[in-house]
Every structure is written in C-alpha cells, then in structure tokens.
Amino acid sequence: MVDPISNTTSAASTSATSSNSTMGKDDFLKLMIEELKNQDPMNPMDGTQYASQLAQFSSLEQLTNLNDTMTQSMAANTSLTQSINNMMVSNLIGKETKLSGGDIQLNGQTSVDIGYNLPSTASQVQVNIYNSSGAIIKTIDSSKFSQGDSKLSWDLTDNNGNKLSTGDYTFKVVAEDSSGKDITASLYKYGIIDGVKFNSSGTIVVVDGAEYSISEIAEITNSNTSGSGQ
Numbered sequence: 001m002v003d004p005i006s007n008t009t010s011a012a013s014t015s016a017t018s019s020n021s022t023m024g025k026d027d028f029l030k031l032m033i034e035e036l037k038n039q040d041p042m043n044p045m046d047g048t049q050y051a052s053q054l055a056q057f058s059s060l061e062q063l064t065n066l067n068d069t070m071t072q073s074m075a076a077n078t079s080l081t082q083s084i085n086n087m088m089v090s091n092l093i094g095k096e097t098k099l100s101g102g103d104i105q106l107n108g109q110t111s112v113d114i115g116y117n118l119p120s121t122a123s124q125v126q127v128n129i130y131n132s133s134g135a136i137i138k139t140i141d142s143s144k145f146s147q148g149d150s151k152l153s154w155d156l157t158d159n160n161g162n163k164l165s166t167g168d169y170t171f172k173v174v175a176e177d178s179s180g181k182d183i184t185a186s187l188y189k190y191g192i193i194d195g196v197k198f199n200s201s202g203t204i205v206v207v208d209g210a211e212y213s214i215s216e217i218a219e220i221t222n223s224n225t226s227g228s229g230q
Helices: 004-019 025-037 047-090
Strands: 096-100 103-106 112-118 124-130 136-142 148-154 167-176 186-199 202-207 210-213 217-221
Touching: 096 202, 103 112, 103 210, 112 124, 112 167, 124 148, 136 148, 167 186
Parallel strands: none
Antiparallel strands: 096 186, 096 217, 103 167, 112 148, 112 186, 124 136, 124 167, 186 202, 202 210
C-alpha cells in the first residue's frame, strides 16, 4: 500500500521545486499543512518530528527576514554614500586639477595647460597634438627634459598659426634618452574645476568648460599658476 503522506509530500515537493528551484517560507508552510491534512489518522505524525519541522520553518523565516533587512540596509547605505560623495565632490569647484590622459576638449578656452611625467631624464622631448582624424596639427619642441612632471601651455593654434575651433584633440609625447632609446611618458592636462555633474554614467567634472570623468582626476591643488609657454 502506498503511504499517502509520503505520496502527498513528494507531489507537493515536486510542485514547489518545478516552479522555483529555491523553496521559500510559504512553500515550506504549505508543505507542512499538506502533511498534516494527509497523515494517517491511525498513525499520526510523530510530535518530535513535527516540532523539528516547526523549528526549521522558524529558522527559515528568520533567515529570510534577515536577508530582506540586510538588502534594505545595503540599499540605504549605498544611497547615503552616494549623497556624501556628491557633497564632497562639489567642494572641488574652483580648485586646479591634474587629469590623467592625453585627450583634450576645446570648448571656448584661450589656452590649455598640458603636461607629462618622464621616468628618467631625456635628451629631447617633442609634443605632438592630433585632431580627431589622427593628423598632427601642432608640434611643440619642449625644453623640459628632467625626470618627473613637466608642464607647458598650448595657445590652441596649429603649426600655421591658425586658431583651432571647438572639438576633440589628443596629444602624445615623443621622448628619447641620450642613447636614442624611447622614453614612455605619462600624459596629463591641467585646469580649474568649474562645476560638477551627476548622471547615470557617473560623476563628471567640468574643467575649463570641458567635461571629464571624475576617475581621470590624478591630483587636486590650490595653485592656479600655469607652466611656462611653448
């Protein structure tokens, strides 16, 4: 003879797992009720076994509630952290910043301060500026050969002296040591933080009218002194 309790339990368990691979507290409670409804009246469920299942249900409910509480707490902490970060970033407005990378955005500036860091002393350094098509439009022979940071100002003219329009540009540094071996330089640009924007892609800092990701900030200073010219 087929045990009706085992048969019902198996069917309920199969139904619960087929719709959801993870059993929740509601599924667990339904399973216990079905066991009680279908138990053999001549051989009822052992009280110890039932108490054990109740204890399991209580533990499951507590764990579920704890998980929900932790999820809500993490969401609240994330929101609070973002608000604090936004407030802190707004305090950067008016400060000079050093931004990593060789990309330059022209947006009405009269000049742009760019720089580089040499890991060792060079015998010659040349700065090439490229337009969005990848063509060299300006070459600057720098006199700054020392190891470390160097800074210079670009007046936004090309090699023919023409003033360049708004757009995206890049610059690269070609440096060699005394033996003619190439030196790889880290690239930077400098400017004053005019504002901060918050959008779905992250925090944006507005530097001299151009927009950059906050992740590009390498240094913040109070000095507004530009480097020497071309």
